[in-house]
Amino acid sequence: MVSEAKKKATEDRLSALTLPQGNGWLDAARKDALGRLRAVGLPAKRDEYWRFTDPSALVATAPAVEGAQAAADPFAELDPFVITVDGDAITVPDGAPEGLEIDTLRAASAVDIHWVRDVYGTHEAAGSRPVLRPLAMLNTAYATDGLLLRVKGAVARPVAIRYTPGTDPILHHVVKLEPGASLVLLESGTSGDRSNHVLEADLADDASFHHLRIQGPDDLRHVNTHVFAGLSARSVLKSFTLSANGALTRNEAVIEMTGDDGSATVAGAAFGRGAFHHDDTVFVTHDALNCESRQVFKKVLRDGATGVFQGKILVKEGAQKTDGYQISQSLLLDDDSVFLAKPELEIYADDVACSHGSTTGAIDETALFYLRSRGVSKRDATDMLVLSFLAEALDEIEDEALREHVTARLAGWLAEH
Amino acid sequence: MLKIENLHVKLEEEDKQILKGIDLHVPYGEVHAIMGPNGSGKSTLSYVLSGRDGYEVTEGSAQLEGEDLLDLEPEERAAAGLFLAFQYPVEIPGVGNMTFLRTAVNAQRKARGEEELSAGDFLKAVRAKAKTLKIDSEMLKRPVNVGFSGGEKKRNEILQMAMLEPKMCILDETDSGLDVDAMKLVSEGVNALRGPDRGFLVITHYQRLLDHIKPDVVHIMANGRIVKSGGPELALEVETNGYGDIIGEVA
Ligand SMILES: Nc1ncnc2c1ncn2[C@@H]1O[C@H](COP(=O)(O)OP(=O)(O)O)[C@@H](O)[C@H]1O
Numbered sequence A: 001m002v003s004e005a006k007k008k009a010t011e012d013r014l015s016a017l018t019l020p021q022g023n024g025w026l027d028a029a030r031k032d033a034l035g036r037l038r039a040v041g042l043p044a045k046r047d048e049y050w051r052f053t054d055p056s057a058l059v060a061t062a063p064a065v066e067g068a069q070a071a072a073d074p075f076a077e078l079d080p081f082v083i084t085v086d087g088d089a090i091t092v093p094d095g096a097p098e099g100l101e102i103d104t105l106r107a108a109s110a111v112d113i114h115w116v117r118d119v120y121g122t123h124e125a126a127g128s129r130p131v132l133r134p135l136a137m138l139n140t141a142y143a144t145d146g147l148l149l150r151v152k153g154a155v156a157r158p159v160a161i162r163y164t165p166g167t168d169p170i171l172h173h174v175v176k177l178e179p180g181a182s183l184v185l186l187e188s189g190t191s192g193d194r195s196n197h198v199l200e201a202d203l204a205d206d207a208s209f210h211h212l213r214i215q216g217p218d219d220l221r222h223v224n225t226h227v228f229a230g231l232s233a234r235s236v237l238k239s240f241t242l243s244a245n246g247a248l249t250r251n252e253a254v255i256e257m258t259g260d261d262g263s264a265t266v267a268g269a270a271f272g273r274g275a276f277h278h279d280d281t282v283f284v285t286h287d288a289l290n291c292e293s294r295q296v297f298k299k300v301l302r303d304g305a306t307g308v309f310q311g312k313i314l315v316k317e318g319a320q321k322t323d324g325y326q327i328s329q330s331l332l333l334d335d336d337s338v339f340l341a342k343p344e345l346e347i348y349a350d351d352v353a354c355s356h357g358s359t360t361g362a363i364d365e366t367a368l369f370y371l372r373s374r375g376v377s378k379r380d381a382t383d384m385l386v387l388s389f390l391a392e393a394l395d396e397i398e399d400e401a402l403r404e405h406v407t408a409r410l411a412g413w414l415a416e417h
Numbered sequence B: 001m002l003k004i005e006n007l008h009v010k011l012e013e014e015d016k017q018i019l020k021g022i023d024l025h026v027p028y029g030e031v032h033a034i035m036g037p038n039g040s041g042k043s044t045l046s047y048v049l050s051g052r053d054g055y056e057v058t059e060g061s062a063q064l065e066g067e068d069l070l071d072l073e074p075e076e077r078a079a080a081g082l083f084l085a086f087q088y089p090v091e092i093p094g095v096g097n098m099t100f101l102r103t104a105v106n107a108q109r110k111a112r113g114e115e116e117l118s119a120g121d122f123l124k125a126v127r128a129k130a131k132t133l134k135i136d137s138e139m140l141k142r143p144v145n146v147g148f149s150g151g152e153k154k155r156n157e158i159l160q161m162a163m164l165e166p167k168m169c170i171l172d173e174t175d176s177g178l179d180v181d182a183m184k185l186v187s188e189g190v191n192a193l194r195g196p197d198r199g200f201l202v203i204t205h206y207q208r209l210l211d212h213i214k215p216d217v218v219h220i221m222a223n224g225r226i227v228k229s230g231g232p233e234l235a236l237e238v239e240t241n242g243y244g245d246i247i248g249e250v251a
């Protein structure tokens, strides 16, 4: 039963949007998502999984604040193949890397037959059970555009999606990796004062998808993202997000492991101050043999900032030899900041190894004194210890060059404060 | 160089007096040793001088080259030329040893209005100094003190000291946990820094270290006070008779 208040909030929001026109197959997918959304309504503060994060700014008919800023491209030095997204206007340059077919949702909506038809909205719909993801349903219904990447081989050059701010964009990307294919996808920049992003990743057998995202370092954005990934046999997913500042960030990752011997890592490092509210909500489902999953999240909070982690490992019946790991940790730089964690394990198989942990701590005074006694200022010493704290999450970025690159960006942003 | 007068220190959180009137003067170019039983306040003295939180000075003063130390932040004391080799060096995961050293060296240079060392010059200097302390490049790359053996940690302290070139060096039980070879390396590292412009305060339990680092003066500390001072022969006396006689004599 959807309450009247929720119904009204949902209809208010929808009345401010227009369902994009397209060909039959996409229309059907949009209407299906819209139907699912209307049946449950947009999230409200008392919904489970929204108790720690007030969704009103994400649900309201218009963004609450203006002033999203473009930032320098943090990946420029890596020389990726750059696709720019200005608000929701996508520009794909010529010369896509070998093994990669790039299209846009807008272009695909004009054709009758398209590979994305079998993927668009499917992982999102699957990922809305058992936990509702109404903002993703809204996205599937109303996305004005998105990148469609079909990966047919080992793509050597990383692909970067570079956002610059537009008006309240709703973007829906799909990445389909064929058997044995691999891709490194980078995302950076801010696409609007408020934005709603969905990324669906479909990994066939032996595929490998590395996803590295940098959010920030602008202060004002309200961001809501979902990554839905389906993993077939022996496929590997690594998704890492660095979040710097921002007003409200809700990053959800929903991972379904349906093929044996797969491996999935979802990790993140976040830091912010003051009104900063950062929420990682992760759901990993093991529905195959001998799969490994890791959730590693670290947050540094100061001046009254709030961090949230809601992480679940669900091991379905028969998913033997599952190795599931989950850790969430926060470093509070003062007494006003808070970290709220909801770690969950639900296990229906008997031969599994799952562990989870969550910690909240302050700066190590002994370490701080040690650094200062060598002449390092209190501020720089604190920054070093913040980096030291986040390092364990950054270690989840497998590629050393990428890891060092992201660490250097992070160090630079910390020093700017 | 270092002048401590009538220093009284209690714990900030508790009503516990730890230092009960320390007077100590280390002139330029001299090496002073402090010996004393466990719990007599040796580490506390080194922490109070370098500015660690948690202690309250209730009386007395400490000056480095005429400048009052006790009002300064720890990093200001370092920039003024004070260095403490920790009894228990701290592990800092995720921060490279080399990065840490370079940040420290340049922070001090900047605080003193000197130019920062270039990456090349820094690297050259570290490599040369690390070599004499038998610290390999692997250790330089690793996170600060993480996975280091006891001896490696102490050698790493001496490397930091050699790079920072402080005026006043305090070594808190740098010899504890060292085997004979490591003790020689550390002593050689210290002796290489001895000079007319530098003072040393060497805290130790054992005569052993003082065979290698010859002190000018030896102080015996007990129960928050310096109970006896003398020449190197005082350390030998402790070695053969223990502290009992000396402390007993005074009491
Ligand atoms: N932070 C502290 N909290 C509680 N007791 C302390 C603290 N620091 C020192 N002490 C106490 O002060 C005394 C002197 O300690 P310390 O300076 O470490 O002696 P030493 O280095 O000579 O062995 C001991 O009794 C020790 O327990």
Ligand SMILES: [Mg+2]
Pocket: B042, B043, B044, B087, B172, B173
């Ligand atoms: Mg001690």
